[in-house]
Amino acid sequence: MSDDDLERQLRAALEPVNPGADFAPRVLARLAAEERLPRVRVPRSQALAGWVTFGLAASVVVAVLLAHQWQVRRMEQGIEARRELLEALRVTDQKLDLAYRVVNAPSHAATPQHSGA
Amino acid sequence: MSADEACASNALLARANAGDAAAFGVLVRRHQRLVYSLALRMVSDRHQAEDLAQEVFLQLYRSLDALESDEHVEFWLRRVTMHRAIDRLRREPRYLAAPLTEAEQVMSESDAADPLLARRLRTLLEELSPAARAVIVLRYQQDLDPVEIGRTLKMPVNTVKSHLKRALVQLRERMTSMTGAVQ
Numbered sequence: 001m002s003d004d005d006l007e008r009q010l011r012a013a014l015e016p017v018n019p020g021a022d023f024a025p026r027v028l029a030r031l032a033a034e035e036r037l038p039r040v041r042v043p044r045s046q047a048l049a050g051w052v053t054f055g056l057a058a059s060v061v062v063a064v065l066l067a068h069q070w071q072v073r074r075m076e077q078g079i080e081a082r083r084e085l086l087e088a089l090r091v092t093d094q095k096l097d098l099a100y101r102v103v104n105a106p107s108h109a110a111t112p113q114h115s116g117a
Numbered sequence: 118m119s120a121d122e123a124c125a126s127n128a129l130l131a132r133a134n135a136g137d138a139a140a141f142g143v144l145v146r147r148h149q150r151l152v153y154s155l156a157l158r159m160v161s162d163r164h165q166a167e168d169l170a171q172e173v174f175l176q177l178y179r180s181l182d183a184l185e186s187d188e189h190v191e192f193w194l195r196r197v198t199m200h201r202a203i204d205r206l207r208r209e210p211r212y213l214a215a216p217l218t219e220a221e222q223v224m225s226e227s228d229a230a231d232p233l234l235a236r237r238l239r240t241l242l243e244e245l246s247p248a249a250r251a252v253i254v255l256r257y258q259q260d261l262d263p264v265e266i267g268r269t270l271k272m273p274v275n276t277v278k279s280h281l282k283r284a285l286v287q288l289r290e291r292m293t294s295m296t297g298a299v300q
Contacts, residue, residue, distance in 0.1 A: 006289055007257065013235035013242075014258035019153035019167060024145040026167075027174045028138060034175060 126187035134181040141181075145174050148191065151259075152198050158254045159202035161243050169205060173198050195259065196269045199251050206247040241291050245284050248272070252280040253288075 132140035152173050157166035176197060177190070184190050242250055248270070255266045263277040270277070 003285070003289075006285060006292065009234065009238055010253065010257040010288075013238040014154075014158050014254060016150050016154035016258060017157060018150050019170060023149050023153065023167070023170070024142050027145050027149075027171050028142055030171055031141075031175055031178055032138075 123186070127185075130181065130184065130187065130190065133178075141178060144177075144190070147187075148194050149174075151191065152194050154258060155195065155198045155254060156202055158239070158242070158258060159199070159247075159250060160205060161239065165205070169198070169201055173201060192269070195255070196271075199255065199270060203247040203251055206250075237295065238288070238292070241288055244291070245287065249280045249284040252277055253284050256281060 129140050129143055133144050149170065153166060153170045156169040156173070157163065160166050160169060173194060177184075177194065180193070184193055242253060245253065251270055252266055252272075255261045255269060256263075261269065263274050263281065266272070266277045267274045
């Protein structure tokens, strides 16, 4: 079979055809019917899948928020502990300073000599 | 198309876009042969072709505001019909043809006007992949060249040519083997 033969036969086999006289009215009727319905009709299984997706997404958001809140609380606890430590160090420093001053005061240094006499 | 006809077509398009059902009906009648023929040769089933063609026109109705001329509408219809048909064939492989049975391979002498031969050729077309079938239909039903086919199917021209070449080789081999079987 030659190329020309095959191409001629293909053109004949694929010749355009009409859909029938009622095609356009059927399209218009379907259009009218669909325009009366909501534009998007979601099948039940798709709706369920949508809710599952929404639920999963909401769970992820809640988990992220809880993790964030836990992290903030940990940070606040750390800051509070640091503050308390600094306060303790400050008090200790004051006490040590006081003790140093008492030990090195002239009156305190003379006291042993009086008692010795 | 003359300037007057172009003006009339654009006016029709504008009326349809404004919601004039009668104008849209004229548009459907004007292009129904194109859309239905493409759909029929792709899905090879009259009911499926009618359903697909109706869906294409419903989509057209909702896309009218993006279309500028009758040529644009024709190009759009061709492209949407072919893409919808290919999607349907890939999604629902039951529309892909079963191989020919031995009894079906009986055929007469080559003759383009022979309805039996045309039917056999259409059955062989159903054995092609959806993309290759689309290329053949656009080439031999719509007389589009590879560049136009590429634009319609959003496919590189070299891919179009490759599909065309391989599909013709496959069809020729199957036709020759069928003819040989009869002789």
